Amino acid sequence: MTAPGTDTGTSTLSSVTREDLKDIATGAAILGTGGGGDPYVGRLLADVALAQHGPVRITPLGELPDDAVVVAVGVIGAPTIGLEKIQGAEEVTDAVKALDAALPHPVTHIVCTEIGGGNSMVPIVAAARLGLPLVDADGMGRAFPELQMLTPGLLGISATPLGLADEKGNTLVLRSPQNDWAEHIARAVAVSMGCTASYAMYPMAGADARAAYIPGTLSWAHRLGRLHRRSRSDHRDVPAVIAAELDGRVVFRGKVTGVERRTVGGFVRGRAVLAGAGDPAERFEIEFQNENLVARYDGRIVATVPDLICVVESDGGAPITTENLGYGMRASVLVAPSDPRWRTERGLSLVGPRYFGYDLDYVPFEHR
Template identity: 45%
Template sequence: MGVELTLPALRDLSEGAAVLGTGGGGDPYVGRLLVERQLRAGRTVRVIDVAELPDDALVLPCALMGAPTVFWEKLPGPKGITTALRTLEAHLGRRAAATMPIECGGFNSMIPLLLGAETGLPVVDADGMGRAFPELQMETFAVMGVPGSPMSIASDHGDAGIIDAVDNKRMERLARAMTVQMGGSAYICDYPMDAATVRRTAVPGTLTLARRIGETLRTARERHRDPFEALTAMLAGTIYSHGLVLFRGKVIDVDRRTVDGFARGGVRLAAMDDPADVMEITFQNEHLVARRNGRPAAIVPDLICTLNSETGSPVTTEALSFGQRLTVYAISTPAIMRTPEALDCFGPAGFGLTEPYTPVEELTASHLR
């Protein structure tokens, strides 16, 4: 059953996951190295379609929680996520049949692969965000009525516990406070559910999508082709149907700080041929809104990606720095993430933004260069 993950596929998946991370989710580079180490040691990772599981099979999604800026100084490992899994299994009195990402973007695309290599569990090819979001309640699972708790949380030091919150927003607040006390990062398993519920509530095929994005960018570089044109053509045949360049420019300012377990701030870019033409991006771990000369060009939940202008390689929020030449690239979200219920959860208002949600394909006509 499923597809066994190879080293080349892992490298492509890692780069594609950083694109889907929309600046956040943590840089998957270290996570990729951790999974590579497992594969080189002879362990395997199987990525499966949820249809391969019986309806009542227990699936335990997993992730690393915290500010991406912390991961650069406090490197994660396999022990904490295995502790989180076993803690939740013990609480539920059941063994998991599979794990999966809660978000397919950034570092958290690697954590289920690491857990799968450590435990032998297959990894379901789906997730609950279709990208990366900064808060635990911002899941298609939650939008469709799945409770996030009981959830488990563990530290690198062996601490572990169960959070059984009254609702998903309360779960996020409690888990965030514990993460801060654990040093700014923690390992979690949440949204325990059966496979039938995964089929109903998850964004399907996102690990495969991440691998295809990485493969597309790599192939374009190898063939000396425009990576952005190649990416746009590839996305057109997926549920993420619109991919387009919003802006090309140079970073002229970065404001980034770690606050309450999040990397918050913004970045400003000026066009190379017209310094008065400016794009400003606001982020909370992930990019939330891109404004060109004060007018929104793309807004959450659509994906706003900062990519190296020459190679198409993704640049995360913690890696943004003065003078970088970047292309701001937008990707439309699938229909499951654009329902009124979904937008109430992780649309602009969920982040305190005043602008209404407008699909990126409708916003961009007047902004394209």
């Protein structure tokens, strides 16, 4: 994940057009490790916004002016609900406007909190509607379920003031001394707003943003999506191509034989069980909280957060988000390394398996 592979090349986006959306959405849905919300719904929103307002300019992370005011935009809640209660374009900009009104200087740039499913599309909606440039970066290099799990938090940058908005016109601005309290309260608000809401958070100066975010991840999602599309056209083994591109590997190919999923506490939590494609007695299990957290093969752990655990269709390689997992799907599971910041002690305290309640130490998947 640190160095783009040869297959994708190194091209970077200078703007986001309607034509780019599909590739970005696909790439981000793969990197989203099951989370970030349905990319199809997000893409429709972004497509309408770009049709109305034209392409969105892209600012490379390293070119942000020191005095830029950068805010991270997305949707908080349970992706299962997001399939039925689709966020409105209005609520996305309402969240930014609510935060903007509470800041000493106007917002100048939008950035993605996470490269993941719908949450890679929502910042495009905000940027297009507000006429602001989008930064080619994100705060996770993948998707994580909670809002304190951003790389700026590793540098002690506050998630707040934080704007939240829903489709009914409710807005609020939250200030918390600790990012985990911001998550706790914002999650409760999102549940009360109907289990999803739009946010704008981590307002920071350009100088801070350059150090805090992971550069180039929007372009990278775009290239990954393009690679995905082309290797499907060429009838290649898409899961294997994608895994190689991510410096990872395909760890299982099988059929989904069971999905437990419940919407609880503003998340979708549950597990998927797969039986082997060759040998149905082989059992593969994935536990998730919005995103895939832990993967087991016949009871033995194969990978855990923060490493990427991605589920894609075996035939064609389309990424499958946790709310879309269904019985009978033929699926392949890839694992890949996370951004190295998450593999540090500080990173693991925020997003390691113990944070999610597992009594086990993180071991990089390539050492298992």
